[in-house]
Amino acid sequence: MSSGWTADQMPDQRGRTAIVTGANSGLGLVSAWELARHGAHVVMACRNTEKGETAAAKIRADVPDASLEVLALDLASLGSIRTFADTVTASRPSFDLLLNNAGIMMPPRSLTEDGFELQFGTNHLGHFALTGLLLPALQAGSGPRIVTVSSIEHRPGRIDFDDLQREKYGPRSAYQQSKLANVLFGLELDRRLRAAGSPLISVLAHPGYSDTNLQRTGPTGLMRGFLEIGNRVMAQSSRHGARPQLYAATMPDVRGGEFFGPKGPGELRGKVGRVTPVAAGRDEISAERLWAVSEELTGVTYALPSPAAA
Template sequence: MSGNWTEQRIPDQRGRIAIVTGGNTGLGFETARMLAGHGATVVLAVRDVEKGRQAAARITGNTAVQLLDLTSLDSIRTAAADLRAAYPRIDLLINNAGVMYTPKLTTADGFELQFGTNHLGHFALTGLLLESLLPVPGSRVVTVSSTAHRINAAIHFDDLLWQRSYSRSGAYGQSKLANLMFTYELQRRLAYHGSTIAVAAHPGVSNTELARNLPGWMRMIVTGLAPLITQKAAIGALPTLRAATDPSILGGEFYGPDGWGEMRGYPKLVTSSAASHDQKIQQQLWAVSEELTGVTFPVK
């Protein structure tokens, strides 16, 4: 089929169970809405249950809401146990939720907030849910990264949690690079365990609440240029949806917008930085992530 990949190209999702983190707003809401609209049962895994219920009420289709605070390993373990009990089989895990350019803050477990939420929280959740995905033919783990993975493009093992210094952009870039390295290493391990695959996506520059923590001067620039560089969340969600549903997708691929600079447009296969493909660093990050979260995966 030729032409742009749009919502109309999402295959029938009836009978599938999809978990979407951060599914109450922005990209996560649009992802959940379109999956449910094509027949999936969608669980909005959110930090604020009331906002999750309000979002679910705006979605046509089968939805549920699960409390999940990615800044707390206790909350992640509880949510994973609830989800495993309610859904013995899971077809899609969409690691979408995230924070960006926050002030220097820490999670409940003492991790730098952006790395702890965007990477370690999703790492732990995936590890705790993976046994519910592995037996399911065609199941997928989709993790949302960003072109910002090229910012300070390294995993700073000498100060991984930014305890000695702090850069909002550097911490965000590291967390998004970690999302990609996690996807690639997870795919390498999944290759020996049935048909489950790991895929990454990024939304380009989308008009969502994620930019609320940008410094004032940067918000002014982004706001002024918004009509030129941003796109609606419904379009920004399409790379994630393609990664989650397109039957031609291969494990370890990365999808983003097809426009200039990958800022806007319809989803296509894109490339990530050379640093993201360093297998030695991927494996080191994996080992450190297991140590920090206390979560080990049922794949070797």
């Protein structure tokens, strides 16, 4: 791996089709932009399609021949997720990349359309359901990959199986739970894909501390003020923050189950490299339990064997 990798070093993506969730701003916009710049057809999955079209216009202004498609996807609604999956698979039988990028961070407690705590429901359950519904089309892709974006905040996270919906709510602890769930899901998915002998791989990435809309649209009060100061003093740009997920999505030396992030102090910023999830993220018993609960809550089941049973 080059020590100073940038998106300019991405391989040619012509002939590949990528789905990017949350593609209208921040890391998702940068990722969609770079994938399109390198020739991929990019499905920009956005909760607000008007903002998605505005983002697509920005990309086309820089990349006139960009191949883009904006479709509605609200990860806080299982109905929206099923509609998106039905729509996107009706027009093509395969996809080569799913970039599970969208997320929300530390809002006041609220519930999704289906009654899930908003951060757990959107960041984890929404992407779990989406991935499961798109799995057959992804397995039919060429060199297919799923990249799930977590956070350095997964480290202090704890999956509270007795209170997954966080009736005892703390904005930050709920966010940490959702980001740890991303790690458990991404690694368990890769184990199941390998047990099935699938060509599809599951990879993780995190952006370090990056300046995005997450810090402005979710947190309130003192936390929002603290994060706004942090954005000015410590954060790297979205363009830098998107590098780990773009590396994970495109580079030929990537292997299933790997995790990419900044390699600077505390993994807050710096050059792209392989990083290690905390022990709780590698706990296969917790991963199996979370998988079973996620299938039950979403109603989406995967035709993949449990590694323990394979």
